[in-house]
Amino acid sequence: MSKLSGISILGYGAYIPMFRIKAAEISRVWGLSESELPVVEKSVNSVDEDTATIAAEAASYAVARAGIDPSKIGAVYVGSESHPYAVKPTGTIVAEVLGVNSRLLSADLEFACKAGTEAMELVTGLVASGMIEYGLAIGADTAQGKPRDALEYTAASGGVAVVIGRSGEGAIADLEYASSYVTDTPDFWRRGHERYPMHGSRFTGAPAYFHHIISAVRMVQEDGYSLEEFDYAVFHQPNSKFPFAVAKMLGIPAKKVEPGVVVNVIGNTYAASSMMGLAKVLDQAKPGEKILMASYGSGAGSDVFIFRVKEGVLAKRNRAPLVSELIERKRYIDYALYLKARGKIRE
Amino acid sequence: MHAIFRPPVNWRHRRFRYGLVVWRCLNCGAVHQYATRICRRCRSNRVAEDRLPDRARLVTLTVVKNPPVSFEKQAPYIVGLVEFEDGTKMLTGITDCEPEELKPGMELERVVRKIAEDGESGLIVYGYKFRPVIKRR
Numbered sequence: 001m002s003k004l005s006g007i008s009i010l011g012y013g014a015y016i017p018m019f020r021i022k023a024a025e026i027s028r029v030w031g032l033s034e035s036e037l038p039v040v041e042k043s044v045n046s047v048d049e050d051t052a053t054i055a056a057e058a059a060s061y062a063v064a065r066a067g068i069d070p071s072k073i074g075a076v077y078v079g080s081e082s083h084p085y086a087v088k089p090t091g092t093i094v095a096e097v098l099g100v101n102s103r104l105l106s107a108d109l110e111f112a113c114k115a116g117t118e119a120m121e122l123v124t125g126l127v128a129s130g131m132i133e134y135g136l137a138i139g140a141d142t143a144q145g146k147p148r149d150a151l152e153y154t155a156a157s158g159g160v161a162v163v164i165g166r167s168g169e170g171a172i173a174d175l176e177y178a179s180s181y182v183t184d185t186p187d188f189w190r191r192g193h194e195r196y197p198m199h200g201s202r203f204t205g206a207p208a209y210f211h212h213i214i215s216a217v218r219m220v221q222e223d224g225y226s227l228e229e230f231d232y233a234v235f236h237q238p239n240s241k242f243p244f245a246v247a248k249m250l251g252i253p254a255k256k257v258e259p260g261v262v263v264n265v266i267g268n269t270y271a272a273s274s275m276m277g278l279a280k281v282l283d284q285a286k287p288g289e290k291i292l293m294a295s296y297g298s299g300a301g302s303d304v305f306i307f308r309v310k311e312g313v314l315a316k317r318n319r320a321p322l323v324s325e326l327i328e329r330k331r332y333i334d335y336a337l338y339l340k341a342r343g344k345i346r347e
Numbered sequence: 348m349h350a351i352f353r354p355p356v357n358w359r360h361r362r363f364r365y366g367l368v369v370w371r372c373l374n375c376g377a378v379h380q381y382a383t384r385i386c387r388r389c390r391s392n393r394v395a396e397d398r399l400p401d402r403a404r405l406v407t408l409t410v411v412k413n414p415p416v417s418f419e420k421q422a423p424y425i426v427g428l429v430e431f432e433d434g435t436k437m438l439t440g441i442t443d444c445e446p447e448e449l450k451p452g453m454e455l456e457r458v459v460r461k462i463a464e465d466g467e468s469g470l471i472v473y474g475y476k477f478r479p480v481i482k483r484r
C-alpha cells in the first residue's frame with residue numbers, strides 16, 4: 001500500500017551556494033544563440049564546497065526547523081550523483097557534523113536526479129515501521145556537465161534535506177502517499193572513473209522524463225486521488241520547459257507548478273531539484289493545502305508523494321533561510337572562475 | 348605529508364573541526380582541540396567538554412596568496428581571527444566574501460567547508476570556517 005498515516009515532515013532545509021554563472025556567459029565561450037539557452041543562470045559551488053558540505057548545511061537547517069535533538073535522529077541517507085568519495089560515505093560526515101548519535105543507519109544513495117527522493121522513501125519506511133524515531137533524507141549535488149555539452153548550461157549545485165518522523169504537534173506537512181515507478185531506461189549515465197556523464201540527447205524526453213513522471217502520477221489517480229484536489233504540483237526541473245510540459249500533459253494548470261519552479265535562476269540541482277521545488281512550496285503554502293510531488297531520476301524512475309500542509313509550517317518556516325533568500329544571495333562569476341570552482345583546471 | 352592528512356590525527360580532531368567542540372581546563376583555562384582527561388598545560392584533571400558558539404565577531408584578517416601544499420586550490424583565501432562571546436579567540440578560514448567586505452566587529456557564522464585536499468587520491472579534510480551571516484536572528 002502506498003497510502004500512509006501518522007508520518008510527517010517535521011523539518012526541511014535548503015541550501016544553495018552563492019555563486020552564479022549566467023548561461024549567456026557560458027555561450028560567450030562556446031556559442032549558442034540567446035533563444036536556445038535553457039535557463040537564465042545556474043548556481044555554482046564555491047571552491048571549498050562539495051556534496052558533503054552542501055548536504056550538511058541543508059541538513060542543519062532542516063534540524064533547526066524541526067527543533068529536535070539531533071542525537072534522536074536514527075537514519076541519515078544522502079542521495080547524490082556527486083559524492084566526494086567513490087568509497088567512503090557522505091552520510092557519516094554529515095551525521096558527525098550535525099552531532100547525530102552513532103547509533104545510526106546511514107548510506108549513500110545513487111539514482112541520478114531522484115536519489116534524494118529515494119532517501120525520503122527509505123526514511124518514511126523506517127519511521128512507519130517504528131525502527132527509528134526521526135530520519136534525515138537529503139538530496140545534494142555539485143552536478144557535472146562536460147564543457148560545451150548542453151548539460152553545462154544547467155548542471156548546478158545545491159541541496160535539500162527533510163526530517164521525517166511521526167505526526168504530531170509541530171508537523172510541517174503530513175505525508176499521505178508515497179510510491180515509485182521505475183524501468184531500465186538508458187537516457188543518461190556515467191561509467192566508473194569517468195568525470196562527466198553521457199546522455200541520450202532527445203531520448204531524455206518522451207520515453208524517459210515524461211513516461212516515468214506520468215506513469216507515477218497515474219498510480220496516484222488509480223489509487224483514488226483526483227489531480228484537481230492538489231493546490232501545488234512539484235516536478236523534477238531539469239530545464240524551464242519540462243515541468244510545465246508534463247503538467248500540461250496531465251491537465252494540471254501552470255499556476256500550480258509555478259510556485260515551486262527555480263530552475264531558471266539556479267539551474268538543475270540534480271538530486272535536490274524536485275526537493276528544492278518542495279522546499280520553495282513549503283516556504284509559502286498555507287495549512288490545509290495539498291502538494292503533489294513527482295521526482296525524476298535517469299536510468300530511470302519517478303518517486304511520487306502527496307503532502308498535506310500543517311499548522312507547524314507557520315512557526316517553523318522562519319527558523320532557517322527561505323529558498324527565495326538563498327536565491328537572492330548571489331554573486332556572479334565568469335567562465336574562468338567557474339572552471340576553477342568546478343575543478344576543471346587540471347595541472 | 349601534512350599532519351592533518353594522517354587518518355588518526357584527522358579523526359581525533361573531527362569534533363573540534365566540525366562543531367568547535369573543545370576540551371577546556373577548568374583550572375588554567377587552556378583549550379584543547381581533542382578529547383583529553385588531563386590538561387596538557389597545567390596537568391590538572393579538571394577538564395570539561397564545551398562547545399563554542401555558532402557565531403563570533405571578527406577581530407582581524409589577512410589574505411593568503413601563497414598557500415602551503417594541499418591548500419593551493421582555494422587560494423587566494425582569507426584567514427581571520429575571531430572572538431567568541433566568552434572572550435575565546437580562534438584562527439579560522441573565512442569564506443563566501445571578499446576581504447573588502449569584512450570589518451572588525453562584524454558578526455560571522457560557522458559553516459563546515461573543505462579545508463584541504465591531499466591530492467586527487469588522498470583524504471579530503473573538512474572543518475569549520477566562518478562567513479557573513481545569511482539570516483539575522
Ligand SMILES: [Zn+2]
Nearest residue numbers: 372375386389
Ligand atoms: Zn590547565
